[in-house]
Amino acid sequence: MSEVQIPSAYVAPKGRSLFEPHRIFLMLVFAGLIFCVAWFMRWDWLPRYQDRLIYGIGQTLLMLFSTAIVGFLLAVPLGLVQVTGPKPLALLARGFCTLIRGTPLLLQLWLLYYGVGSLFAQFPEIRSSFLWPYLRQAWPYGFTALMISFAAYEGEVMRGAFAGVPRGELEAARAFGMGRFTLFRRIWLPRAIHRALPTLTGETVLQLKSTPLVATVTVVDVYAIISRVRQETYLTYEPLLLLALIYLCLTGILVYAFRLLENRIPTKGV
Amino acid sequence: MDATLHLLSLTSPGWGGVLLGGLVASLQVAFGGYLLGLLIGTGGAAGKLWGGPILRDLLEVYTTVVRGVPELVLILILYYAGTDAVNQLMALAGLPSVDISGLAAGIFVIGVVQGAYSTEVLRGAILSIPPGQIEAARAYGMSPLLALRRVTLPAMLPFALPGLSNLWLIATKDTALLAVVGFAELTLVTRQAAGTTKAYMTFFLAAGVLYLGITLVSNLVIRAIEKRALRGMTRPGGAA
Amino acid sequence: AAQELKVGVAAEPYPPFSSPDASGKWVGWEVDFMNAVCAEAKVKCVLTPVAWDGIIPALTSKKIDAIMGSMSITPERSKTIAFSDKYYNTPTAVIGPKGVKFDATPEGLKGKVLGVQVSTIHADYAKKYFGPVVSEIKEYQTQDEANQDLASGRLDAVQADLITLQAFLDSDQGKACCEVKGNVKDDPEILGAGVGIGLRKEDTALKDKFNAAIKAIRTNGTYDKISKSYFTFDIYGK
């Protein structure tokens, strides 16, 4: 272990390129590894499942974006009332966030689907209502659980973001005659979102990583498709490795997309 | 639901004892996995900061993969591949295959996942130490190891504590995912109890209360630890 | 020293064959059967609950050494693992809610939502015979959850092994809601030749030992004695 390097003004022109000798060596090792995986493992099932896999990826992304967007819309009031809301409402929101963040998502999902879902069925009014065709399916429960979870985690982030907007900027808006709603719409909210943006990337990746849980309540996403492959082919590793690769790619794309978005809005000093 | 409350009693035919057993199993895995993760994280952070280029790149791959793949998938892969690999190694060494208990496998799996996150938390914390603190240690003739032990590690603590507390809470909840590999932790025994008795709501709510209890108690303990560890180190509300 | 064998069962309740009781102990016909067979074969068996959808990988990756989890012997599975001789065989049935009339044929299930347990012979069968006509086949991690969704009305029908369905229909919940709609047409290619002990292909000695033990408890009356306390009829089948 060498001594801790003191960060200094002068940084030697250190190649961060992909093509340093040791990187080339590592890449060769990885290429070899991938070749072994491709060559010695069984991949003949891939063409048969190709269409379903693409469908599954689509479902996963649909689940991700729908829950993230709706969850975020919910997170805004959750964060806001904790900062300015009347005391009872603030406590309620705080309790909600603690409750959701304090219990595993898997348990919440099962509670919703097997617990609450089966309660619905006991009421003939619900069974005969127009809602029933939806309530008897699995995705509304998966959607709700994921959405609530995102709302709770992001609500906490938004709370910090709302509270962190400098008071002076709000005061300036007031001094120029903005009404409460205009102030919220034009200054407070956009400024808070601006502050929350960097954490949003991380939260969205976490959300992506939570989506496979819905497969445990019969929602068909890419994880469910891979489970089916595992059960039908009795292969242990190949489908799981492919699945890991798929999620890794999705994460990479997400992070990249968010970075593009962030670069469009300078966040220096925010 | 009131009618099913007796199902929670601690002795048979109540399932309370089984739930508590699951809770203990969950806590064991969470604790073991967390400690293992800290161990990996300490090594990982040291490697990322002071290691050679190859080690650094490999650690980067490790943390990127673990943080980009759902825990559920990692758990499945590690659960099968991890024990498989151990047994293959044992076979290579000419030893009989060992019996890897669900507990050990669970700790291993959670530990590997936690390790990646700990690596980042600890690395970030070490980088947050004002460089002058470490420079002063060098200026007074401390050897690198002594400086690490006496200055770097303790000075890092205030920066690492929030992240490490968070990781502990994540560890307790990630144990629920071991249900998918049939490890009898709290979530799985809850499902078994619910399935057998059909009292789904009762058991899921009971498990929820137990998990929430863990979180709330943990929060209290964390706050106490933070208060002790940071005692005096920062001026209340002021700059450190 | 007696060799210790880890015997996998599904980690979910599958009454009356295997399910945990309130003290966390596993009970049921198959647990008793396991004890009898292992005693006969003079091996020490440890019951090990495993997630059902990973039970074959668990066997091949040596997490467990045998499966006694009501696993049917099918040609498809036989490609990956070996089976002992069958130790029981029961018909496959479809159940549904009481008020609605239909039978266990493609015509009867037309447009219905059918539930099966994932990676079972029933799932394969349903996909082949009913897949084209039903509105959806939902696959559940455990049989119990499928039953639950039938009771709550989210499913129109459930296909599974008759005995385990019967156990559900005998429960309060099952009595209130559902009834047997009939047995499905047999297809040995999919539904297999009964339930056997799943083993790794290379463990042929173990397989011979179990085959002999099954034969022995069939002839010495142990098998019938165990069955009598659970069933009123012979579950060994033809």
Add this chain to the structure above:
Amino acid sequence: MAETAQAIEVRDLYKRFGPLEVLKGVSLTAKQGDVIALIGGSGSGKSTFLRCINMLELPTAGQVTIHGESIEMKSDGHGGLMPSNRKQIQRIRTKLGMVFQSFNLWQHMTVLQNVIEVPVHVLGQPRDKAIEVAEALLRRVGLYEKRDAYPSFLSGGQQQRAAIARALAIQPLVMLFDEPTSALDPELVGEVLSVIGDLAREKRTMILVTHEMKFARQVASHVVYLHGGVIEEQGPPEAIFENPQSERLKKFISSIH
């Protein structure tokens, strides 16, 4: 509204924070074109007075009239006042251009967006007209090149000039400055003072809290010395600075030089 109305008329303003009485009856009148410099020691209540004018701080008692229109207040039941007409206050505020000590530019908008924000979204002006006006203003404060930069990329002096442009964009009847240069490095103070000096020469009505005595003397038409929550002395700058009457003002002025 009579032609001869005062730009600002404040009568008997009181303000207390809990037990602390900060303003103890302050009255002040500014005619159109007046440049009033408010001076006084730290904690004497200068900022509070300025903030009471546009009701960022609600006075405990007193009356504020802007161009002949009195702000309607009613008792809040705890011995203080509260606005009885929120819309009126919002409207009146759009006639008062406030420039803060710490700029308070909106960090998520570019300089140009900051300047057109209120004209477009509060006053409802058409966007392209607002941009036209804003660009002219930015040119005037020497920030035209920086119009698409975000505030955090500007120096303090540039930020304060942008804040002045933002205040001017609403074509205010009165500009209110609260120590507009005290958050700046000495080298940046000059550029901001020169912009304010220009405004003063144009006879724009201004109330200016400042610690820059030399500057106050140059630009102010009237200087008000606040002490302990009351106006201790006021008058034309020459009188105040050359010939202070009260002991306290004498001490204050000598401590500054």
Add this chain to the structure above:
Amino acid sequence: MAETAQAIEVRDLYKRFGPLEVLKGVSLTAKQGDVIALIGGSGSGKSTFLRCINMLELPTAGQVTIHGESIEMKSDGHGGLMPSNRKQIQRIRTKLGMVFQSFNLWQHMTVLQNVIEVPVHVLGQPRDKAIEVAEALLRRVGLYEKRDAYPSFLSGGQQQRAAIARALAIQPLVMLFDEPTSALDPELVGEVLSVIGDLAREKRTMILVTHEMKFARQVASHVVYLHGGVIEEQGPPEAIFENPQSERLKKFISSIH
């Protein structure tokens, strides 16, 4: 080690950062009891020189000798030097008491713990003896009452005095000060300077980088003016300050006054 050995002898020190040559052959000798003040413009290499003495910065070329013991260096293969004996450097560092501009007290230890840290954990002194010495030192710098406080609760001046006590606790042969007062508010500078002044009167060997010319003149036995990486002029304080020879030093001194 001869009796007459110099406390510090630096010969022909060179230091480059990448393309930038900061020190271009600096030599300096300090006898025991000397107080050397290092002055010079910003960026002239004063800090770098001081940091090279205890090898916090590795010189590109040159030789450093502390009390007759030369620091062993070897080529690092990239045109620079590296220590060939890490243990030796660690030992020599314990003879040099460094006081940093930004104090660099260890924030996780109380003042007393900071002072006894090196004696106990590096020099291996018994803990109670170290505490005894430390308390005497803290009393001397006027911090005895604060010995159990954490650094973040102290004022800058108090922190710097604690840092001086920490440096004194190792009974250094030479004290190195790098602008010990420039991170302090003007009102706190005095208390630190008075402690350093006391040390100077005790004839403790010191090398002192400072911008406080008046102070340098009072306490230094020798003043060194660094410019552009070389010693432009040196001599007794009277000569340097009253009668500078080089144009640059003349300008530097006049710019200071």
